Amino acid sequence: MEKIVKQGLLYDFYGELLTEHQKAVYEANVFNDMSLSEIAEEYGISRQGVHDLIKRCDGILQGYEDKLHLMERFTLTGNKVKEIKKLAENAGEDALKNISEIADELLEEL
DSSP states (O other): HHHHHHHHHHHHHGGGGSSSHHHHHHHHHHHOOOOHHHHHHTTTTTHHHHHHHHHHHHHHHHHHHHOOOOEEEHHHHHHHHHHHHHHHHHOOHOOOHHHHHHHHHHHHHO
16 A cells, blocks of 8 residues: 555544644645655754654554554455445346445445
């Protein structure tokens, strides 16, 4: 999984467990694509401090995933729903069409 996508997903699942300062710096880097220098200037900390904080946040978020596996379960559920949808579309029966529609709804909710 691409690093930025993985960071975004981990943040979506566990970001609320970070402090406000950690969230602000992490969001500035990952979501707003700000450089370490830009973030350092905005928050009054060193460039190295920003780097260390982002690395620490990555470790914290990954640690939660290693313990709770929420992102992994989410991905597996999404893959299973996609598989159900594919099977239903290939079968072509009315009942299976309904399964496909339900799978679409589940995918939208994920």
